[in-house]
Amino acid sequence: MKKVFKLFLAVFLLINYNLQAQESTDPVVNSIIQEANNNSQLEILAHELLDVIGPRLVGTPQMTQANNWAVAKYSKWGISAKNEQWGEWKAWERGITHIDMLEPRLQTLDGMQLAWSPSTGPKGVTAELITLPTVKDSLEFQKWMKNVKGKLVMTSMYQTTGRPDYNWEEFATEESFAKMKKERDSLETEWRDNMKRTGYSSREINQALEEAGAVGIVTSYWSKAFGSNKIFSSRTKKIPTVDLELEDYSMLYRLVEYGNKPVIKIVAESKDLGVAPTLNTIAEIKGTEKPEEYVILSAHFDSWDGGTGATDNGTGTIVMMEAMRILKKVYPNPKRTILVGHWGSEEQGLNGSRAFVEDHPEIVQNTQAMFNQDNGTGRVVKISGAGFLHSYDYLSKWLAAVPDDITKHIETTFPGSPSGGGSDNASFLAAGAPAFNLSSLSWSYWNYTWHTNRDTYDKIVFDDVRSNAILTAILVYMACEDPNRTSTEKIVLPINPRTGEQRTWPEPKSPQRKGGLD
Template sequence: MKTKLLLLFLCISAITYAQKTDPIIEGMIKEANENSQLENLAHELTDLIGPRLVGTPQMQHANEWAVAKYSEWGIPARNEKWGEWRGWERGITHIDMVYPRVQSLRGTQLAWNPSTSKEGVTAELVVLPSNVKDEAGFKNWLPTVKGKIVLISMLQPTGRPDYNWEEFATEESFAKMKEDRDTQTKAWRDNMKAMGHNSRTLPAALEEAGAVGIVTSNWSRGFGVNKIFSARTEKIPTVDLELEDYGMLYRLVNSGNKPQINIVAQSKDLGKMPTFNTIAEIKGSEKPDEYVILSAHFDSWDGGTGATDNGTGTLVMMEAMRILKKYYPNPKRTILVGHWGSEEQGLNGSRAFVEDHPEIVAGVQASFNQDNGTGRVVRLSGGGFLHSYDYLSRWLNAVPKDITQHIETTFPGAPARGGSDYASFQAAGAPAFSLSSLNWSYWNYTWHTNRDTYDKIIFDDVRNNAILTAILTYMASEDPEKTSRVKSVLPVDSRTGEPRVWPSPRSPNRKGGLD
């Protein structure tokens, strides 16, 4: 028995020593820590190129930039067209209150909105009616918006996030605020329902009734932060104002002071624009038809510069590829990176790749996707693949403990039904995994917001994620065994009482905004 224990100890020690002294892993870690390109890549991507809304020249600039970067590193790369999108380019947005006093306001035009003239639109503001009884009552009110700019978001009772209230308010005051806000929110939603509209349909109804502009404030529950998406009007400007300015205008309307604003929202309609995925490859030396895929979406919304959604995921994959090329230039399997387009509108780029390249999907050894913000990776699920523990745990064992100590694993897990691009591969049966990160207030402060900018990137965490990705890719490529695709039996759906089924591949939208 003692002999067996001694042999086991020696074997474990030998494995641990081999992992610690693997020259490829050591070289990759040293390169990531001492010669990181992350800060420079982030500057060029977010500050120089900026936001990467699908169908814009900035998105195409980013595609071309990535190909050039990979070429500098000796990695063959290409831009692969998968569809077409409504072309649009943002110009200058300037919003000013001109009555009862003059003040420049903080806001921006929403995506794909038509341009105003250089002089813009000046008009009095109105708010939606309260206590609407039914659709007929709302239709009777609609003619009053002719020639007016309409505020269509709820007036928030506070501009302070809940954590600020928790720190400074009394328990009674905080509870009262939340109760009042919940009551107001319910009344707002009930009123909107009585109108027969929602936030998607209301702007078009107001435009048809003669409104000359729409103002929203899609507050994201943080100081100075709003979600910025797309416009729902065809001819009139739609802008989003930060909560502080929006609330001031709303209160001025309610107090009878008849505020007026001027909206200048310059933009260009560019017609039909091609859309691309940027693909780069390090060809496999032994099994070129088997693939380890690094995955991150390249596009963003354009309220900020797309730094954490998904600039940081893009940086992780680019830096991992650079490091792999330098220290592992002849991988056993082909290493492919996909920078997907139009993830934000429904995983379109990755779904197109899966649909267009069944031979690559069939050869996937593993795919690693990173999307949800700048933090260090803290969760890894087996994605519903029954034997995922066998290989993922083996690969993770080669990663430094100061990185893996933060990672919680779940096996076998469950397949995704959306959310990010790994779901496109999982639906096709390929073992794809999300490197899910610590949120750093992602949902409130940077996800799809006007504050998603370079300064929010936590480079120490992103650097660790690049090391993690490079080592997992190396281990997956070198693994003598092909990964199992056996799917686990999914649990019963509590709503239907029936067993859940594996998601099916979905076709992409290849002609966005062109219908």
């Protein structure tokens, strides 16, 4: 028994030693980790934002609801918050969409109205479908345009396969896979060339068809993943535009091409609500020693509305909210002011963050650091110095306080190079502020959830999101505590090999403050 007891004691002491070794010597860091792991609010925040409020397309009532929800949530946590108007947008709300094939047989189709598309009204639109012709030049296309009157026009290319490449790679022979890719590449090339011959770009052709008398536009923007389509905006003014999932679109396309003359009915009851204010939700924990200096948390709040905007950018949003909640609880009196920005209309060109940078130069000029998170549900795996010459000196010091089980996944690049766009850190970078993107693991983001109808709560990997909240909170804490002001000295950018000229630092751009109102 004594031997067993001694063995047990040795194991216990070893485990206890390892646990102590894993703990930081900084009590605030330990409290951040314990609060994140033992009292996480991520799941309830995600549910309330994604399941209850839903997608957050700029100009919709749901976007305003989300702004108000965030202010209320911060207030409940004892954090000062407000909604700050920076512009206005076309106000619109999605309604019931129902799409049915009536001929040559009955079938309900999977699809949805595109953002800001005009309504069909409750009676809907019923018409025969036609596809774009192959033409030799724009003159021939203009002659063909008389055929669109009273028709629904399919304006997306036909997909030769509905299987993603990884599925072909797993099951097809090499010869079959190569043959498919060759056929697909040939079809894509011909489609682009034919579009040029019509005299219109893919962005212009829908308006031209509307003017020629089409009663609706039918598209399919397949995301090259099972069941995923990207849902963007309509470009028509009076007729509806709908996106059909690949399976139904390709079936209808074949019916048209084989001369079966399919007829579909579209009911899409959206609402034009006039004009809506565009807002940024801003919250802050005031600094005690250097309140005029800022450490900023950043995530865009808006989304496209094919799904509920879970990984773009619900996950970034709840990471920043959770980090703020934790910091308020365990670090309520920071040396510098902690500010969080939930930006509006990022999806249309970083508009909310660009407006904030333009409207608050005093904050931007006094930014100690800004941490932005956007791309997906995965754990952070890359952090770049963003082109600041001495970024290694402070970022590496701050990262050293983060647990090894988080930092072991992160690849750092110093001094890195500045981002010219992509997400809201670019708005601050252009103004010279040390802004860093917390770039995450893909989880098939680009093909599966980015701007698609599949970007929903169930795609969130909460272990990774929790890791990101811990990382963010510790980085913010360390940046607040750092006795030194961060250096914003920039690197000399290299020569652009395409132009032979030296690259220059990105320039600030003004936001679009009146969206969709022309």
